[in-house]
Amino acid sequence: MTMQIKATPEKRATRPASLPGDRRGKANVGRMIRVNHAGELGATEIYRGQIAVLGDRPCAPLLTEMAAQEAGHLAAFDELLVARGVRPTALSPVWRAAGFALGAGSALLSERAAMATTVAVEEVIEEHYRKQLDALGEDEADLDALIAEFRDDEIKHCDVARQYIAATGVKDAPAYELLSRSVKTGARLAIWLAERI
Ligand SMILES: [Fe+2]
Numbered sequence: 001m002t003m004q005i006k007a008t009p010e011k012r013a014t015r016p017a018s019l020p021g022d023r024r025g026k027a028n029v030g031r032m033i034r035v036n037h038a039g040e041l042g043a044t045e046i047y048r049g050q051i052a053v054l055g056d057r058p059c060a061p062l063l064t065e066m067a068a069q070e071a072g073h074l075a076a077f078d079e080l081l082v083a084r085g086v087r088p089t090a091l092s093p094v095w096r097a098a099g100f101a102l103g104a105g106s107a108l109l110s111e112r113a114a115m116a117t118t119v120a121v122e123e124v125i126e127e128h129y130r131k132q133l134d135a136l137g138e139d140e141a142d143l144d145a146l147i148a149e150f151r152d153d154e155i156k157h158c159d160v161a162r163q164y165i166a167a168t169g170v171k172d173a174p175a176y177e178l179l180s181r182s183v184k185t186g187a188r189l190a191i192w193l194a195e196r197i
């Protein structure tokens with residue numbers, strides 16, 4: 001694994017190489033772009049899975065709108081991978097499959113479970129982007145602006161899903177708590193892996 005990481009150009013920067021876990025204040029931009037690309041790939045697939053199941057339900061237009069924004073986020077990081085010569089995560093097929101399964105699986109439970117999944121995922125992504133914004137230096141103003149814009153979109157997605165849940169009835173059962181916690185744990189693990197592999 002270390003051999004692969006050495007191939008990434010920003011690891012050869014004149015600054016001291018960052019160690020695993022040493023992220024705050026020391027922006028490793030290549031790693032950021034890689035993980036963001038993986039995350040947006042997963043997000044795109046989550047919505048695709050949800051739409052595959054819920055395409056004719058009342059929440060479909062909301063899902064379609066959010067999916068279109070995720071596709072825009074993904075395209076932007078796709079371009080950045082190429083522009084910065086960053087290797088994409090080797091786990092892309094995994095994020096695709098896991099994202100679709102999570103989207104379709106939650107949607108099969110119910111529309112509200114699908115929305116609860118969106119809330120959980122977006123909360124984790126929002127937090128992840130916030131940490132990146134803290135770590136980025138002034139020399140990365142364009143990337144900073146891009147991530148800030150996408151973070152705002154993720155916050156909106158989270159709000160949309162929360163409002164949908166609130167508008168559709170009963171307060172939730174422990175099952176949703178469990179779903180939310182599982183999804184968040186999975187999303188954090190995915191971020192950790194995508195930063196490294
Ligand atoms: Fe996104």
Ligand SMILES: [Fe+2]
Nearest residue numbers: 043153154157
């Ligand atoms: Fe989102």
